[in-house]
Amino acid sequence: MIESKHTVSVLxxxxxxVLARVIGLISGRGYNIDSxxxxxxxxxxxxxxxxxVTLGNEITINKMIAQLQKLIPVxxxxxxxxxxxxxxxxMALVKVVGTGEKRVESLRLSDAFRxxxxxxxxxxxxxxxxxxxxxxxxxxxLMTPLGLSEVSRTGVVAIARGSEKL
Amino acid sequence: MVSxxxxxxxMVLQAFEDHKxxxxxxxxxxxxxxxxxxxxxxxxxxHHYLVRHEQGAAHAAEGYARASGKVGVLLVxxxxxxxxxxxxxxxxxxxxxxxxxxxxxxxxxLIGTDAFQECDxxxxxxPCTKHNWLVKDINDLSRILHEAxxxxxxxxxxxxxxxxxxxxxxxxxxxxxxETIKHKSYRPKLKASIxxxxxxxxxxxxxxxxxxxxxxGVINSGNAAVxxxxxxxxxxxxxxxxxxxxxxAYPGDDNQFLGMLGMHGTYEANMAMHDCDLLINIGARFxxxxxxxxxxxxxxxxxxxxxxxxxxxxxxxxxxxxxxxDVAHILExxxxxWKSNVYKADKTxxxxxxxxxxxxxxxxxxGFKNDTKTIKPQYAIQRLYELTxxxxxxxxTEVGQHQMWAAQYYKFNKPNRWITxxxxxxxxxxxPAAIGAQVAHPDKLVIDIAGExxxxxxxxxxxxxxxHQLPVKIFIINNQYMGMVRQWQELLHDKRYxxxxxxxxxxxxxxxxxxGAKGIRVESPAELDKGIQEMIDYNGPVIFDCVVDQNxxxxxxxxxxxxxxxxxxxxxxxxxxxxxxxxxLV
Numbered sequence: 001m002i003e004s005k006h007t008v009s010v011l012x013x014x015x016x017x018v019l020a021r022v023i024g025l026i027s028g029r030g031y032n033i034d035s036x037x038x039x040x041x042x043x044x045x046x047x048x049x050x051x052x053v054t055l056g057n058e059i060t061i062n063k064m065i066a067q068l069q070k071l072i073p074v075x076x077x078x079x080x081x082x083x084x085x086x087x088x089x090x091m092a093l094v095k096v097v098g099t100g101e102k103r104v105e106s107l108r109l110s111d112a113f114r115x116x117x118x119x120x121x122x123x124x125x126x127x128x129x130x131x132x133x134x135x136x137x138x139x140x141x142l143m144t145p146l147g148l149s150e151v152s153r154t155g156v157v158a159i160a161r162g163s164e165k166l
Numbered sequence: 167m168v169s170x171x172x173x174x175x176x177m178v179l180q181a182f183e184d185h186k187x188x189x190x191x192x193x194x195x196x197x198x199x200x201x202x203x204x205x206x207x208x209x210x211x212x213h214h215y216l217v218r219h220e221q222g223a224a225h226a227a228e229g230y231a232r233a234s235g236k237v238g239v240l241l242v243x244x245x246x247x248x249x250x251x252x253x254x255x256x257x258x259x260x261x262x263x264x265x266x267x268x269x270x271x272x273x274x275x276l277i278g279t280d281a282f283q284e285c286d287x288x289x290x291x292x293p294c295t296k297h298n299w300l301v302k303d304i305n306d307l308s309r310i311l312h313e314a315x316x317x318x319x320x321x322x323x324x325x326x327x328x329x330x331x332x333x334x335x336x337x338x339x340x341x342x343x344x345e346t347i348k349h350k351s352y353r354p355k356l357k358a359s360i361x362x363x364x365x366x367x368x369x370x371x372x373x374x375x376x377x378x379x380x381x382x383g384v385i386n387s388g389n390a391a392v393x394x395x396x397x398x399x400x401x402x403x404x405x406x407x408x409x410x411x412x413x414x415a416y417p418g419d420d421n422q423f424l425g426m427l428g429m430h431g432t433y434e435a436n437m438a439m440h441d442c443d444l445l446i447n448i449g450a451r452f453x454x455x456x457x458x459x460x461x462x463x464x465x466x467x468x469x470x471x472x473x474x475x476x477x478x479x480x481x482x483x484x485x486x487x488x489x490x491x492d493v494a495h496i497l498e499x500x501x502x503x504w505k506s507n508v509y510k511a512d513k514t515x516x517x518x519x520x521x522x523x524x525x526x527x528x529x530x531x532x533g534f535k536n537d538t539k540t541i542k543p544q545y546a547i548q549r550l551y552e553l554t555x556x557x558x559x560x561x562x563t564e565v566g567q568h569q570m571w572a573a574q575y576y577k578f579n580k581p582n583r584w585i586t587x588x589x590x591x592x593x594x595x596x597x598p599a600a601i602g603a604q605v606a607h608p609d610k611l612v613i614d615i616a617g618e619x620x621x622x623x624x625x626x627x628x629x630x631x632x633x634h635q636l637p638v639k640i641f642i643i644n645n646q647y648m649g650m651v652r653q654w655q656e657l658l659h660d661k662r663y664x665x666x667x668x669x670x671x672x673x674x675x676x677x678x679x680x681x682g683a684k685g686i687r688v689e690s691p692a693e694l695d696k697g698i699q700e701m702i703d704y705n706g707p708v709i710f711d712c713v714v715d716q717n718x719x720x721x722x723x724x725x726x727x728x729x730x731x732x733x734x735x736x737x738x739x740x741x742x743x744x745x746x747x748x749x750x751l752v
Binding site for chain 1: 234288289292293296297300302317350351352474477479480481521
């Protein structure tokens with residue numbers, strides 16, 4: 001079976017050590033994590049949402065989800081990529097250093113990507129960019145020859161399309 | 167009591183009482199002293215058994231839990247107290263044994279400073295507990311303790327750990343009774359849908375060559391599950407085989423029972439698994455000791471799988487009808503449905519299936535050539551069984567050849583009588599587990615069937631047995647080898663016996679006497695019965711050194727990487743080469 005990227009969303013009780021449990025289980029059972037993001041999403045019931053991206057085939061991801069659901073503080077875990085055709089977004093901060101033609105070109109391209117300039121000096125920009133991970137990858141590729149110096153990404157967050165709630 | 171002002175240490179004991187805990191295994195130390203102090207105040211009826219090493223506390227609690235069906239509780243101090251208990255927790259995790267481990271921790275303000283006897287207890291035990299907690303606020307303590315007992319004993323049981331900093335043990339806070347506490351989200355599913363059960367029953371009705379394959383889940387589910395299983399098996403007339411952990415759920419001397427299956431299972435059990443057209447897995451998990459080569463496992467069967475743990479479904483073997491829930495609940499519904507729909511098994515087909523099975527049985531795969539000069543290990547277990555079978559004995563084991571021979575030659579007719587380390591395979595398990603079983607059943611005969619190598623791993627617990635007057639019997643199958651290691655070295659490494667021979671064994675008789683126990687050594691088959699009888703009759707702990715043939719191996723055997731129908735039945739056909747792929751397997 002073909003391996004591909006899957007985005008998994010996990011709703012957990014926000015208690016001490018819960019992230020370590022989820023991540024420890026994944027690494028302990030030999031899977032890798034490409035991207036991870038986590039924050040409390042319900043401040044009243046203290047529920048956090050952990051979203052991670054991992055490489056694998058459908059069967060291994062299903063097994064991983066079954067193992068995750070076994071953790072006591074895990075309320076729900078789903079494969080957003082397969083089960084829900086989810087929407088995925090990521091934010092990146094991209095620092096580009098350079099002068100002259102390259103500097104002008106980086107600004108022009110950032111406009112095409114609808115990136116925002118959030119900091120500038122005479123020889124640098126920091127761009128803020130939102131979008132799918134693919135779009136961010138493409139932007140970073142384009143910036144590389146133009147003086148790309150540093151990248152910080154949030155990791156993927158995802159949500160299912162439609163009215164149904166996780 | 168709904169709520170009261172108590173100290174942390176008092177809360178721990180109050181929670182024990184509220185959860186009907188009357189037995190603790192433990193070892194004191196700096197960070198757990200306030201709780202030990204409470205024990206000394208004499209306000210509680212709880213009996214504490216002082217072990218000699220925290221690993222012993224964990225295994226004793228496991229033995230107690232397995233023999234009694236209750237939660238096993240252990241009390242250990244911070245740092246090395248916890249790390250010593252880790253093996254026992256991991257063992258309980260693998261074999262689904264409910265344990266609550268209370269560990270002391272350095273005071274809150276010292277956590278993270280590399281304080282004396284500090285370790286990250288919840289970090290270290292996270293992968294080997296079902297859940298664990300570090301208590302940071304005295305007012306969380308009672309809730310956490312109640313959750314701990316709930317999580318350990320419900321769903322698929324397992325070990326939990328509650329790490330309590332010393333300052334919290336001294337602080338006073340509000341204790342809330344267990345009645346009002348409900349876990350936020352953990353609710354294991356007990357019942358399966360009737361439609362799914364009916365789908366399974368329809369497969370059972372159609373089956374021509376069915377086999378029941380049952381495991382420790384039946385025993386964990388409790389006595390009701392055991393009775394329902396027996397009724398169901400007799401009603402259908404189907405053959406039944408069991409995993410190592412499931413032994414005793416169905417009577418071992420019943421004609422429908424094919425013996426244990428798997429790597430060292432009987433020929434008839436493994437052949438039935440391979441050739442069946444319907445496999446009914448009840449409370450087992452398709453462990454690698456059972457399946458052998460996964461892609462050739464029971465190739466022509468439909469598979470039903472009853473398991474309380476949803477992650478067990480399709481983990482290694484794809485099944486046709488998964489039933490997630492508790493064995494007793496599902497079997498109860500299944501039996502009701504079977505009777506109300508007037509379902510019948512295909513008796514004619516099953517009769518001819520039994521004819522095939524009887525042919526396999528004729529191979530007598532557990533047969534061995536006995537000897538008049540040296541004691542064959544198989545014979546030693548057979549005699550032990552014959553001389554103790556009328557006593558409702560409890561048997562624990564260490565890990566290795568003796569363990570497999572015990573599983574093969576000792577027949578169990580009741581659940582909870584067989585206590586062995588299966589999943590983790592922990593040498594040193596048997597003696598402390600026997601101590602735990604003896605605590606649960608003070609008047610019963612409890613025997614640890616041991617190897618001379620394994621027994622030395624937790625031999626210090628002899629001292630515990632003496633102190634608490636627990637008359638456990640240690641029956642050592644002594645072949646001077648780590649027998650199972652040697653067996654694999656014969657099969658895989660051209661008989662290069664790298665470090666599997668023990669050159670300097672203690673004199674076990676003197677060792678027993680040094681502890682204040684009785685020692686018996688038997689070297690010839692003629693003296694065996696007399697020796698065993700002497701062991702049984704002695705009112706106190708005994709170390710029985712049974713000197714056996716050094717060269718015997720455990721057969722039958724499915725070599726690693728082979729399928730069920732490629733078993734080795736004895737040394738004669740050992741030459742069938744194991745592939746390189748098989749060699750890397752354990």
